[in-house]
Amino acid sequence: MTDFLTLPERSPKPRTTGITHVLDKGLGPSQVQDLLAVAAGSIDIVKLGWGTAAVTNNLPAKVAAYQERGVPVCLGGTLLEVVLKQGKLEDYVRWVKGLGIDHVEVSDGTIALDHDEKLAVIKRLTKDFTVLSEVGSKSENVIFAPKRWVMMIEKELDAGAWKVITEGRESGTVGVYHADGAVKEGLIDEIRDAIDPGQLVFEAPGKKQQVWFIKHFGSDVNLGNIAPEEVISLETLRLGLRGDTLLHFH
Amino acid sequence: MTDFLTLPERSPKPRTTGITHVLDKGLGPSQVQDLLAVAAGSIDIVKLGWGTAAVTNNLPAKVAAYQERGVPVCLGGTLLEVVLKQGKLEDYVRWVKGLGIDHVEVSDGTIALDHDEKLAVIKRLTKDFTVLSEVGSKSENVIFAPKRWVMMIEKELDAGAWKVITEGRESGTVGVYHADGAVKEGLIDEIRDAIDPGQLVFEAPGKKQQVWFIKHFGSDVNLGNIAPEEVISLETLRLGLRGDTLLHFH
Amino acid sequence: MTDFLTLPERSPKPRTTGITHVLDKGLGPSQVQDLLAVAAGSIDIVKLGWGTAAVTNNLPAKVAAYQERGVPVCLGGTLLEVVLKQGKLEDYVRWVKGLGIDHVEVSDGTIALDHDEKLAVIKRLTKDFTVLSEVGSKSENVIFAPKRWVMMIEKELDAGAWKVITEGRESGTVGVYHADGAVKEGLIDEIRDAIDPGQLVFEAPGKKQQVWFIKHFGSDVNLGNIAPEEVISLETLRLGLRGDTLLHFH
Structure with a gap:
């Protein structure tokens, strides 16, 4: 391999920082x-986006x-938002456990959910799953003050979330983006300034x-909503092997 | 499956409305x-775009x-437009039949084709194939009045088209789009107001x-020119399982 | 096949013009x-972009x-730019030869490289490889006068480059593009006006x-940085089988 080159340090798998989601x-x-043949070493978790799991023939x-x-x-958080709207949390838990899936996302990007209720859902789900919670709206028109972001992230970590995801969507145009x-x-x-970035996943x-x-x-920042065809590109960016970060690292 | 959730009704396959093209x-x-393993239940017809069939090694x-x-x-309509320009309609019919393909598209998005001549082509092809005709130009600069859209659609349905496609291209920037x-x-x-939408496929x-x-x-609108990697996403949009339509359906 | 149609001439493989890179x-x-099953007849060379080769698990x-x-x-030129920055050219040569790869790209799109030094690298690599050199910066802010483009291209061909690539990146927004x-x-x-286009590959x-x-x-222009999913589309453009070039050729 290219061990004749000096590259930035990367945590090895299983990682708690440097995650590619x-x-x-x-x-x-x-x-x-x-994807696994080319890039398994660079992939830390895969999200079945929004409600796609419910319509995937070969789940x-x-x-x-x-x-x-x-x-x-x-599983994507939007599916759980539909579940919460219909009051079917325990049915959802049974279904997810039956699938052998052990990570779930808790979000309120679309539905209106009282934050205490969201925290209660996070707590409930930590009994059976590793929970990634997500902060931020999917609407361009909903903007939270930075202090509210920090407060929500802190409370969701306290409630047991393994990591908190900052919203960006597939498009990268909402949440932490203009x-x-x-x-x-x-x-x-x-x-x-307030949160250890290792506890966050930035979409x-x-x-x-x-x-x-x-x-x-x-290099070891946690990044999420990475398209499958961009996983290798992201790894090169982390290592200074693409023009955009070459001079930053070399 | 997620049968504990209440979702919008979807026609089952084979469908005449709710088509994903x-x-x-x-x-x-x-x-x-x-594509078939993941989403066969959501796919109603596949178009081999424009003239790609003529250069596909493994057709x-x-x-x-x-x-x-x-x-x-x-088959895509642009291929037939080249055929018509070269006066080779019967050669085309023989070739398509030899391939075992039973659906063809008749369009005039690029070539200038008298509408009566287009109707004659539609009529001829209905003898051997299921015909999807397409209305609308591929040029940003060609704009038809709504009445002309309606008149052309009605005449093409009368001529035997199974459905009429409204032009959008792969880019979604012409035809029925700004x-x-x-x-x-x-x-x-x-x-x-004039046409049953079940007779249309909106690109x-x-x-x-x-x-x-x-x-x-x-949920059961007919939609066309869907990219293969977006078929599952579209199905979630139809069912309110993505943020964009969640509150519309749930 | 569609031999009843008259299409523009295309050089057969192996080609020196009409290259799809x-x-x-x-x-x-x-x-x-x-990709090979569908389009091998249309593909003349594959570039493993920038430093992706260094992180591809199954290289x-x-x-x-x-x-x-x-x-x-x-191999992509950016990987070699890192190699040159670290003074590891001969290690790189050994590694590439060990992989059985016989084409390399020499670029200075990101690092500052004296042009004489770039020419020396091209000359050195022609001893072991077919060299594609690349002219143009990956930065939007670096703009060369046309005379400088011509001078650099001529010197790189003189130094032994098989073809010279004009920069466009994956995005198509720098180099020869606004x-x-x-x-x-x-x-x-x-x-x-100055260079035979057959000696160039336009990204x-x-x-x-x-x-x-x-x-x-x-039809037989050399084009580069073609996305795998666009190879068939490009072939149809070359043959007038897509709306954008239909009236140009038919």
């Missing part, structure tokens, strides 16, 4: 095998394929967003 | 199998793979476009 | 097989898969860019 929005069996086989290679599978995809830098700075689907976080937090 | 612009054998195997799973294959991808809402309203490659049509026409 | 930024084993198998089908593999992706037409005209990831080059240079 991948968005699967409908990959087929060969695509899953391809049990997909879950097994990831887990056999040591990659945990997480509508044009630019990072809300002041917001991130305030969050960073960062766009290359410019990934570059920004790597330059500001280092 | 997928654009294949060069998928390989494993990609076709992946007969691709056609067979779809048909074995009950998914009809349709150059920025926004739906021409007044145009769609006038078409809807809607963009997520915002899909969301607009689902909110205005319901 | 494909960007692989992390394809898996099935994706490589899919030797990937290289073998392409080569077995007669498709040469080339930030909005439009072709710098005056620049291309000046290059064309052209966007469809509009591909259309522009095909209309100005013909």
Whole structure:
């Protein structure tokens, strides 16, 4: 391999920082095998985005394929939001356990959910699952003050969330981003002053967003909603092997 | 499955409404199998876009793979436009029949074709194939009045078209869309007043476009030019399992 | 096949003009097989983009898969830029030879490299490899005068480069393009007046860019950084089988 080159340090798997959290929005069996063959060493968790798990024809086989290679599978938060709207939390728990899935996401990006109620859901789910909670709205029109971001993140970690995800969507245009995809830098700075970034996963689907976080937090920043076809590219950005970060690291 | 949730009604396959019409612009054998494994229940017809069929190395195997799973294959209209320009309609018919393909698209998005001549082509092809005709130009600069859209659609249905497709291209920036991808809402309203939407397939490659049509026409609207990797996402939009339509349905 | 149609002439493989140069930024084993099954006849060289080769888990198998089908593999220039920054050129040569790769790219899109030194690297590498050199910066802010482009291209060809690539990146927004992706037409005209276009490969990831080059240079223009999923589309553009070039050729 290229061990004649000096590259930035990267935590080895299983990692608690430097996590690459991948968005699967409908990959087929060969695509899953391809992703694992090329990049298993760079993938820490796969999210079956929003409610895709409910309409995926081959769900049990997909879950097994990831887990056999040591990659945990997480269900998207939007599915749980529908479940909460319909008051079916315990049915959901049974269904997820039946699938052998051990990571779930708790979000309120679309539905209106009292924060104490969200914390109660997080607490309930930590009994059976590793919980990733998510802060931030999926609407461009809902904007939280930085102090409210910090307060919600702290309370969700206290309630038992393993990591808290900062919202960006598949598009990277809401939550911690302006509508044009630019990072809300002041917001991130305030969050960073209060919270250990190792406890956060920043959704960062766009290359410019990934570059920004790597330059500001280092190679081992936790990044989420990474498209499967961008996993290898992200790994090169973390190591200074793409033009965008080459001069930052070398 | 998630039968503990109440979801919007969806017609079962084979459907005449609620159709998802997928654009294949060069998928390989494993990609076709992946698409069918994950989403066969959500796919009603696959179009081999524009003239891709003429340069696809493995065409007969691709056609067979779809048909074995009950998914009809349709040839893109642009290929037929070249055929018409060269006066080779009967050669085309023989070639398509030899491939075992039973759906063809008749369009005039690029070439200038007298509408009576287009209707004659539709009539001729209905003898051997199920015909999808398409209305609308591929040029941003060609704009038809709503009444002309309605008149052309009605005549093409009368000529024997199974469904009429409204043009959007792969980009979603022409035909029934403004150059920025926004739906021409007044145009769609006038078409809807005159034509049963079940006889139409709206090309809607963009997520915002899909969301607009689902909110205005319901879960069972016919949508076309769906990218293979967006089929599962579209199904979640139809069922209110993605943030964009969750509050509309739940 | 569609031999009843009259289509523009295309050079057969192995070609020296009409080259389609494909960007692989992390394809898996099935994706490589899919690409070859559908489009091997249209692919002349595959580049493992920037430093992706250094983090691809299954690199030797990937290289073998392409080569077995007669498709040469080339390493991205950015990886070599890191190598040059660290003074490891001979280690790089040994590593690449060990992989059985026989094409390399020499670029200075990110690092500052004296042009004489770049020419010396090209000369050195021609002893062991077929060299594609690249002219142009990856930064939007670095703009060369047309005369400097011509001078650099001529010197790099003199130094032994097989072809010179004009920079466009994966995004198509730098080098020979304006930030909005439009072709710098005056620049291309000046290059064309001085250099045989058969000695150039124009990076052209966007469809509009591909259309522009095909209309100005013909079906057999050399185009680079083509996304795998766009190879078939590009072939249809070259043959007038897509709306964008239909009336140009038919």
